[in-house]
Amino acid sequence: MFHDRILWNGLALIAGALVLAAAGLSGLAGAATSDPFAALRVTPSAARAPVMPFDLTTLDGRPVRSQDLAGKVVLLNFWATWCGPCKEEMPSLARLQTRFDSAQVQILTVTADRHPQGIRQFFDQLGISLPVLFDEDQEVSRTFMVRGLPTTVLIGPDGRVSGRAVGPRAWDSDESIALMRHLLEEHS
Template identity: 30%
Template sequence: MRAALLAWLLAGAAQATEPSQPAPDIALPQATLAAKQLSELRGQLVYLDFWASWCGPCRQSFPWMGELQKKYGARGLQVLAINLDKQRADADAFLARTPAAFALAFDAQGEAAKRFAIKGMPSSVLIAPDGQVLWTHRGFRVEEAGELEARIVQALPR
């Protein structure tokens, strides 16, 4: 299943997300926040995460991302996780076991992942309030969480 999903993600046009470049404006299908396009979140620091139900590290990152939203949401951080499962039921089963305390979107077609040239799960992109990509990160390990959080805090609007 992983190989098929990765091949599917890599197929089609992709835009590399390099630091200091504008983040691609993507649709946020079935989003749990009012925004329907990523560009509607301008003015906020966005921690954009791509995940799937079969992703083991995603189970570890969800509680951490919930804590980030809780601690820094009032300072302008918006955590947004986009699910790439082809079947919404797979995502819903994951969320029943590992609830999300942050915004979600569901992109079964993988268009957002293609636009960001995502190559593995989870993958994250930190987007500045002006829409520029600050950095990208692939994977999640608990021992990296402190360093990632420090980088996010450094980028928060003052």
Template identity: 35%
Template sequence: MLLKALTLFFTVLLISFTPAQAADNVERPRLMKKPIPAPSFTLKDMDGKTHKLEDYEGQVAVVNFWATWCPPCREEMPSMERAWTQLQKENIAMLAINVGEDADTIFTFTADYPVSFPLLLDQDSSVIKEWPVKGLPTTFVLDKQGRIVYRVIGGREWDAPELIDMLIELQNR
């Protein structure tokens, strides 16, 4: 009896969490009930330009923490670039904060994964310590007031219509 119950449980569990379903991310994203202020940062991008979080107040911002050695980070980066091509015309910011690596490592990475949105350098990992990051990648969506309203741990297809719609709706509020 117990064996049948366990078999049924694991069969349902396996069916419920198939990789294809996880990769599709078809579920409508749910915003946090109580937004929290995003910790401030000042970081340089690959070109040496300084970016402050405060520079993005008044617009929705996607802030992604990642590393080149992280397989889910590498998998989601092309979808972030595709999303960026749709979102930049909506005045939505996309920032990817690399954790602990140098510009040469990231430059080499972008040969295989080209991106046109800012890649910021947190080489000493001081910024990631201030944010509620649980693993890489972790991505936050900030509202126009600079508050965290959505957090995702793990990779996503950022160009999925559900995520694009959520970001545009936030920007239009």
């Protein structure tokens, strides 16, 4: 009986230690997911370099200049109509835009495709509407070091690159909304 009590006390101590260790680990996991960049697998920009000025034209023929975007969180999504993952994530970008006032958050898609009719069909097929900017000479893509599609670059209201993501994301997820809010609050 004495040995049983020692055994049970030892097991209770071990169980207590395991509970404390698990609580500590879950606290660490919570800390990791509280980082809005990490939660969405977006690489934050350490340099926070200012965006090089650019002028692009929309599918509708309107000019968009980088300086016109000052004061907004800007999500630049580089894509192409032939890119399967781009097609998968595009609806989530459109849904993200509906969650924010375009005076605060602007979702812009950038393509090197040269066939406006194909792009219109692409968006019609998906049933979405987003601004499409043409980067025909791919100068803006080179400036942002786009190597694969889709690539998304996040720009803070201060006109500096905040982060980037290569590959598709669920841009309408809670994590994405939290990241956009973080970028807005960071500069308010």
